[in-house]
Amino acid sequence: xxxxxxxxxxxxxxxxQEVILRCVPISNHLYFYWYRQILGQKVEFLxxxxxxxxxxxxxxxxxQFSVERPDGSNFTLKIRSTKLEDSAMYFCASSVGQNLYGYxxxxxxxxxxx
Amino acid sequence: DQQVKxxxxxxxxxxxxxxxxxxxxTNSMFDYFLWYKKYPAEGPTFLISISSIKDKxxxxxxxxxxxxxxxxxxxxxxxxxxxxxxxxxxxxxxxNTDKLIFGTGTRLQVFP
Numbered sequence: 670x671x672x673x674x675x676x677x678x679x680x681x682x683x684x685x686q687e688v689i690l691r692c693v694p695i696s697n698h699l700y701f702y703w704y705r706q707i708l709g710q711k712v713e714f715l716x717x718x719x720x721x722x723x724x725x726x727x728x729x730x731x732x733q734f735s736v737e738r739p740d741g742s743n744f745t746l747k748i749r750s751t752k753l754e755d756s757a758m759y760f761c762a763s764s765v766g767q768n769l770y771g772y773x774x775x776x777x778x779x780x781x782x783x
Numbered sequence: 784d785q786q787v788k789x790x791x792x793x794x795x796x797x798x799x800x801x802x803x804x805x806x807x808x809t810n811s812m813f814d815y816f817l818w819y820k821k822y823p824a825e826g827p828t829f830l831i832s833i834s835s836i837k838d839k840x841x842x843x844x845x846x847x848x849x850x851x852x853x854x855x856x857x858x859x860x861x862x863x864x865x866x867x868x869x870x871x872x873x874x875x876x877x878x879n880t881d882k883l884i885f886g887t888g889t890r891l892q893v894f895p
Binding site for chain 2: 673675678700702704710711712713714717719724725727760762767772773774775776777
């Protein structure tokens with residue numbers, strides 16, 4: 670069964686450092702997303718990406734965040750200068766169509782900012 | 784702004800019995816609802832969905848009921864199995880956008 674692959678599974682970084690979280694969506698999917706879940710809280714939308722551009726972003730997704738699909742297969746989330754409160758599980762997801770039967774999520778990257 | 788709410792953070796059920804997980808929503812524009820299941824260290828996986836034109840959808844041991852007047856949906860698992868132990872999220876696509884709004888999740892523990 671096709672799956673969304675995320676690397677690394679766990680990343681520890683110092684506050685102020687840049688991190689790049691990587692995702693390989695399912696190959697025939699057209700819509701790509703990043704969500705995050707701070708420990709004990711709900712899963713929150715960060716950004717959606719379609720046709721090589723951001724289609725929607727939340728208020729969490731400020732100037733410190735960026736996304737890129739550099740080579741047609743990878744989908745990356747960059748945090749330029751990490752803060753302690755960025756510590757969370759970050760989930761990538763992809764879907765064939767918009768809002769159709771939800772998405773396929775990756776298994777997540779646990780980001781710990783120290 | 785909790786548009787999707789799961790008021791029970793946890794539920795413990797004996798194997799073989801029914802598990803009922805509840806979800807309330809505030810936005811009457813929501814017209815499609817999904818349940819996701821999440822194991823530790825894994826991403827959420829789609830379980831079952833329901834459109835607002837229906838009040839029930841069944842898939843094997845899983846049934847979702849929708850009460851639009853009460854803005855309430857529930858997921859029934861019958862019979863519950865230990866492998867069902869996970870966190871269950873209800874979610875809805877936000878109207879006219881492509882993001883999912885999640886509830887806070889309910890941790891289900893099925894014991895033998």
